[in-house]
Amino acid sequence: MVWLGPPLLLPIVFLASHVGAASDLTLLADLRRTEPQRFFLTCVSGEAGAGRGTDAWGPALQLEKDDRIVRTPRPWPPPQLARNGSQRITLRGFSRPSDLVGVFSCVGGAGARRTSVLYVHNSPGAHLLPDQVTHTVNKGDTAVLSARVSKEKQTDVIWKSNGSYFYTLDRHEAQDGRFLLRLPNVQPSSSGIYSATYLEASPLGSAFFRLIVRGCGAGRWGPGCTKECPGCLHGGVCHDQDGECVCPPGFTGTRCEQACREGRFGQSCQEQCPSTGGCRGLTFCLPDPYGCSCGSGWRGSQCQEACAPGHFGADCRLQCQCQNGGTCDRFSGCVCPSGWHGVYCEKSGLSDWAHGSASTEMHDTDEGYFGGHVSAVAAPG
Missing domain, CATH: 2.170.300.10 (Tie2 ligand-binding domain superfamily)
Known part of the structure; x- marks a missing residue:
């Protein structure tokens, strides 16, 4: 794991997630977010062939924080990474809620079954919070991301896609205490991490979303x-x-x-x-x-x-x-x-x-x- 620098948003081209057939890989996150010491992430592989042959899952199982979009201060003491055999790995021991903000990944498999499962964690004290973090839509659908106002600021809201500027909403455009980003006719290239942030506010106060666009229409x-x-x-x-x-x-x-x-x-x-x-x-x-x-x-x-x-x-x-x-x-x-x-x-x-x-x-x-x-x-x- 690499923990870098001050809070910063960086552009990213692509977050790989899946190659080949669906794999039995799960990333569990404990959502007791006000108690960072009790927070844990566990990566679990249920693949029957784990630890055997060239397609073995055990040696490749990883759990890490992805700092390409959201960088947070280095936590102290650093989280502990514990392995339980070849099919389970746990990360725990965070010191502050801000340490948890960002994108985490659970990676397992080899070759065609190499899979990365992503989890996005928002700060419980953020100015804006997502009504729903993960959105799965079909190619050609209209995706709607909703950021709920938790702590109001008298400034506009900037939307970013994979860390790069995407759109600005005037502060008066909030609807029922929510800022909405409507994305018509989405394509697989629209997939990624989106964020809504008050202008000049810390990125850690953002609402972070993950949009997944299937490569086909419904059904x-x-x-x-x-x-x-x-x-x-x-x-x-x-x-x-x-x-x-x-x-x-x-x-x-x-x-x-x-x-x-x-x-x-x-x-x-x-x-x-x-x-x-x-x-x-x-x-x-x-x-x-x-x-x-x-x-x-x-x-x-x-x-x-x-x-x-x-x-x-x-x-x-x-x-x-x-x-x-x-x-x-x-x-x-x-x-x-x-x-x-x-x-x-x-x-x-x-x-x-x-x-x-x-x-x-x-x-x-x-x-x-x-x-x-x-x-x-x-x-x-």
Whole structure:
């Protein structure tokens, strides 16, 4: 790790994130941001072949701070980097909240499966804060970044893209206490780190965002975007290069159709959240084009709020519409009584289930962003 100089924003051409097929790599961040000594970042690899052969993950697993856009003072004492075998590495021991501001990366894999998972951390005391840090959109979509005013200043707001000047908003252009940057017809080249900063204010007081633009329009993938996505469920995102579903934390399966047990994550639900509160207070960053979100059943800027009744999944984006006595579990969706199944517990008997026709439409508040069909199958109760 390299920690350099005073706070400074620098231009950057490109932040590499993904090459080849989706990999089982997760960057967890503890969001107890007012207690920097308790903050930690953990990089976890669930690749079955880790430590074996030329494609071994173990030797290549890295966790570091990317100082190309946001440089912060060198922390003292420096954070501790701890390794637990070849598939897990943790960074902890920050001394001040300002040490946490910036871009962190978890890197693993070799060759075609080399993957970098990015996490962006904002200062809790910033003048401007992002309503949502990670935005995943499709090629040709309109992306809207929203910076909420936390500490008002009587100056204009400068937007930057990858550290370079992008746009200025007059201080009177705030809408309901928010400065909005609207990006129509985004392309993959629009991807990167965006920031909103009051004029002449410290960059550490900025709202930092990460924009991920899939290389295809909604529901499409492959060369020329001619192939149809499989229909990623429960908020999963269709990868634009290989058509695989990158599943939200807490779901698994080729279409993210199955819910993990509470507190578990990973492509095979093999990992468990490290705290007694389950996944409360943790954010999960996955390979692009998914980005970051709270774990299933949690929402909020620090992932400490349980889903409201009737909502479930990562960031509580999904809605239950349970029928026939089904109840909504905030981690997995509708839990059906005996004799009923289906997304809404709307099906009885076994004939249609046996023929695999349990799929039906469900409501996803980010359906336009995920490049897959908005549908789901029943998750295990």
